[in-house]
Amino acid sequence: MTSELDLAALLCSRLCHDMLSPVGALNNGLELLADEKDPAMRQRCLELLEQSALISANKLKFFRLAYGAAGGFGEQVPVDEPRELLTSLTDADERLTLEWAVGPTSLSKSAVKVLLNLAAMGLDSLVRGGTLAVGAERADGNTEIAVRASGPRVAFDANVGKALDGSLSADELSGRTAPAHMIRLLAERDGGAVQYHHGEGALILGAVLPDAEGLIG
Template identity: 75%
Template sequence: MTSSLDLAALLCSRLCHDLLSPVGALNNGLELLADEKDPDMRQRCLELLEQSARISADKLKFFRLAFGAAGGFGEMVPSEEPRQLLASLVAANDRVELEWAVSEPKLSKPAVKVMLNLAAMGLDALVRGGVLSVGAETTKGMTEIAIRAAGNRIAFDTAIGDALEGKLADDELSGRTAPAHMIRLLVEEKGGKVQYAKSDEALVMGAMLPAPELIG
């Protein structure tokens, strides 16, 4: 079984990979700004720096809640918080539209982690754009989460699906599949389940886990 330390290292690798592009853009923009004398070009450099800084900050906020233990695991999170995080990520890609259908005003921290990670997988699958639909509701003591990524030529690594279903060997885990592995472990620990289905037009992922009052 993958140790907590190994999983943490893989998640850190994923975080570093996703931050490399916007942080690298910041570095390049600063170098260009130092050498540029034309006022219009300097203004353009500043705009690019602002954009890269915003993307970096948005990703860090997302990772803090999706991967981290901010505030502990047992508290409730206002649903508006994950909505804003996902809206910020989607805003960086004008070919993707976010549909939000979460009826609960608050969700447990585990449910939010599951939602954000599954939504990030759905967003990654929309390489040619499309619609990312996010839904969640609590009924009969269970919180049900549904993510649907619909668009042309859905790109979904089967290894991620195997990690979600627990079919990936420990030595096959990578920074790319670690979030799916983490989500499966989290859901199973809470006594829930996670699953997915993929077609050429859509990727659908879902999870069910006990509502807060039933979580030990």
């Protein structure tokens, strides 16, 4: 069984892995700027630095809600927050399109974590670009969250699927599978469940959460 400390360490590993590229680009840009004398090239360096800084900030905001305690919010988080975060990630890649169909006006912190992590898995699967459709609604006394990733090539790590359904052993967990393990634990703790289906051209991820831990609005 994975302890809370082990899970926290794995999530930190995932965060560091995802932040390495934009932060590394910042460092490289600063080194180039220090040596560059041509005004046009210096301007280009500044543009790249600005872009890398924006990507870094957006990723940190994403991780704050997807993994962290989401300080600064009450028990409910306005849906504009996760929507803006996902928009910033998809806008950074012209091959990606976001479709948003969340009806309620707010989500619980648990629901936000589930939605953002499922969406992140969907984005990871779109290796050649595509469409990420995110939806949520209240039905039959539950909150239902659905994410569909579709594109020319949709790749899905089988171990992430095992982490979602609980069949991955504790010693097989890694930084890549830790988010799936975390949201499965969150859903089960609150009396809900997560599920997925990987078919030709699409990956469908879903969660059902009790209304007490779901959406209001």
